[in-house]
Amino acid sequence: MSATLRFLGAAGTVTGSRHLLESGASRLLMDCGLFQGLKELRLRNWARFPVPAPSIQAVLLSHAHIDHSGFLPRLGKEGFTGPIYCTRGTADLLKIMLPDAAHLQEEEAEFANRHHTSKHDPALPLFTADDAARVLRLVRPVGFNGSFSPSAGVTARFLNSGHIVGAGLIEVRIDGRVVVFSGDLGRYGVPIMRDPDPVPAADVLLVESTYGNRLHPADDHHDKLASAVARAAVQRGWLLIPAFAVGRSQEILYDLRELEDAGRIPSLPIYLDSPMAIQATAIYAGHPEEHDEDLARVEASGARPFGPKGLRISRTVEDSKRLNDTDGPGIIIAGSGMATGGRILHHFLRRLPEPQTTVLFVGYQAAGTRGRLLKDGARALKMFGQDVPVRATIMVSDSYSAHADQAEIMRWLGGFTQPPGATYIVHGEPDAASALQALIAARPGWRVEVARDGQLVSLG
Ligand SMILES: [Zn+2]
Numbered sequence: 001m002s003a004t005l006r007f008l009g010a011a012g013t014v015t016g017s018r019h020l021l022e023s024g025a026s027r028l029l030m031d032c033g034l035f036q037g038l039k040e041l042r043l044r045n046w047a048r049f050p051v052p053a054p055s056i057q058a059v060l061l062s063h064a065h066i067d068h069s070g071f072l073p074r075l076g077k078e079g080f081t082g083p084i085y086c087t088r089g090t091a092d093l094l095k096i097m098l099p100d101a102a103h104l105q106e107e108e109a110e111f112a113n114r115h116h117t118s119k120h121d122p123a124l125p126l127f128t129a130d131d132a133a134r135v136l137r138l139v140r141p142v143g144f145n146g147s148f149s150p151s152a153g154v155t156a157r158f159l160n161s162g163h164i165v166g167a168g169l170i171e172v173r174i175d176g177r178v179v180v181f182s183g184d185l186g187r188y189g190v191p192i193m194r195d196p197d198p199v200p201a202a203d204v205l206l207v208e209s210t211y212g213n214r215l216h217p218a219d220d221h222h223d224k225l226a227s228a229v230a231r232a233a234v235q236r237g238w239l240l241i242p243a244f245a246v247g248r249s250q251e252i253l254y255d256l257r258e259l260e261d262a263g264r265i266p267s268l269p270i271y272l273d274s275p276m277a278i279q280a281t282a283i284y285a286g287h288p289e290e291h292d293e294d295l296a297r298v299e300a301s302g303a304r305p306f307g308p309k310g311l312r313i314s315r316t317v318e319d320s321k322r323l324n325d326t327d328g329p330g331i332i333i334a335g336s337g338m339a340t341g342g343r344i345l346h347h348f349l350r351r352l353p354e355p356q357t358t359v360l361f362v363g364y365q366a367a368g369t370r371g372r373l374l375k376d377g378a379r380a381l382k383m384f385g386q387d388v389p390v391r392a393t394i395m396v397s398d399s400y401s402a403h404a405d406q407a408e409i410m411r412w413l414g415g416f417t418q419p420p421g422a423t424y425i426v427h428g429e430p431d432a433a434s435a436l437q438a439l440i441a442a443r444p445g446w447r448v449e450v451a452r453d454g455q456l457v458s459l460g
Pocket residue numbers: 063065163184
């Protein structure tokens with residue numbers, strides 16, 4: 001029997017990335033992501049894995065984002081003990097991201113027990129910090145481009161996908177067929193990360209479609225950031241930037257340093273107020289093999305790429321709380337990126353009522369989050385049981401993204417010297433996936449369909 005591929009997640013949706021490759025005695029899993037978002041999706045995390053976990057020989061992991069890696073502790077709990085192959089950058093990020101994910105699961109269970117919101121008594125976490133620690137011991141970092149063998153007769157390698165540090169495209173040679181999985185594709189010509197590597201050939205291609213129906217707005221993030229900093233300086237107030245710890249916080253630090261170097265902003269105290277962002281910044285700085293030319297040039301000049309002049313590290317909760325009694329002007333970068341939790345909340349509580357405060361959103365704000373409410377013009381927010389008036393000025397920068405948009409996905413597909421035998425669209429909401437499908441199908445010779453959840457495909 002020839003090799004097969006089965007889509008076990010991120011089919012018709014953007015989370016729960018899991019694709020099973022099988023041939024003879026080989027059973028390999030590409031990505032092992034957590035389902036996130038809507039309750040019906042999150043419930044799928046509790047279902048037993050569709051094949052027995054001990055029967056999976058190895059996991060090949062495209063990158064560390066939780067929707068690609070966050071099911072690993074649970075897979076370990078179900079008996080998986082094989083190697084987890086990923087790049088070195090991904091291995092470093094997993095060390096901070098999986099324990100953090102476990103911590104959130106434990107908190108959620110504890111909350112349910114305290115408030116009796118679960119029909120299970122006691123409510124248990126999906127996985128614990130111990131589960132995360134156990135599965136981290138299975139991680140086997142490999143270099144980009146280096147070939148390795150995850151099971152007998154199968155070889156694989158990671159190419160650079162340019163999405164976040166460590167992020168790879170996966171190329172697998174199995175049963176004489178070449179399977180390529182795009183992972184999450186990054187962007188072209190952005191700072192820090194390199195452009196995605198082109199891939200010339202594949203028998204079967206899996207391509208992500210997060211922004212398959214959209215184009216990113218023209219890049220004006222330097223202007224937005226500069227005017228937000230200028231306002232804070234003039235008002236002698238605080239600029240609060242809610243940001244994801246991995247990726248976005250580093251982009252903001254990098255851009256602040258660039259603007260300082262260009263003399264476009266005054267040098268204000270900048271507090272990186274997130275233990276995870278502090279660690280992630282060290283990981284970004286510690287992987288020069290992934291840096292693009294611009295970043296390499298900054299490093300060669302002796303400057304610290306992620307170190308604007310006024311950068312201060314706010315490691316402990318006490319460090320963070322001290323800022324409540326510190327006068328502006330200054331900048332605080334803190335999580336969470338959508339203000340659903342984390343240290344940004346106590347800064348909001350303290351500073352949103354002050355008219356001299358500026359808030360700059362630098363990422364996607366999902367419906368129902370405090371970030372979205374503020375972005376949409378809310379003049380008061382409910383936080384910690386209080387009604388907090390919003391007198392701060394709210395600014396939005398929409399051009400930051402770690403994902404290729406429709407044109408960039410098509411540009412990457414242009415790297416194939418001939419159409420893959422078959423192309424499957426994964427990791428997109430239905431509208432995004434079908435828009436991308438229509439665009440690809442219009443190219444001569446491309447056979448393309450949107451992957452269906454549970455669909456089994458022969459690689460024959
Ligand atoms: Zn990702």
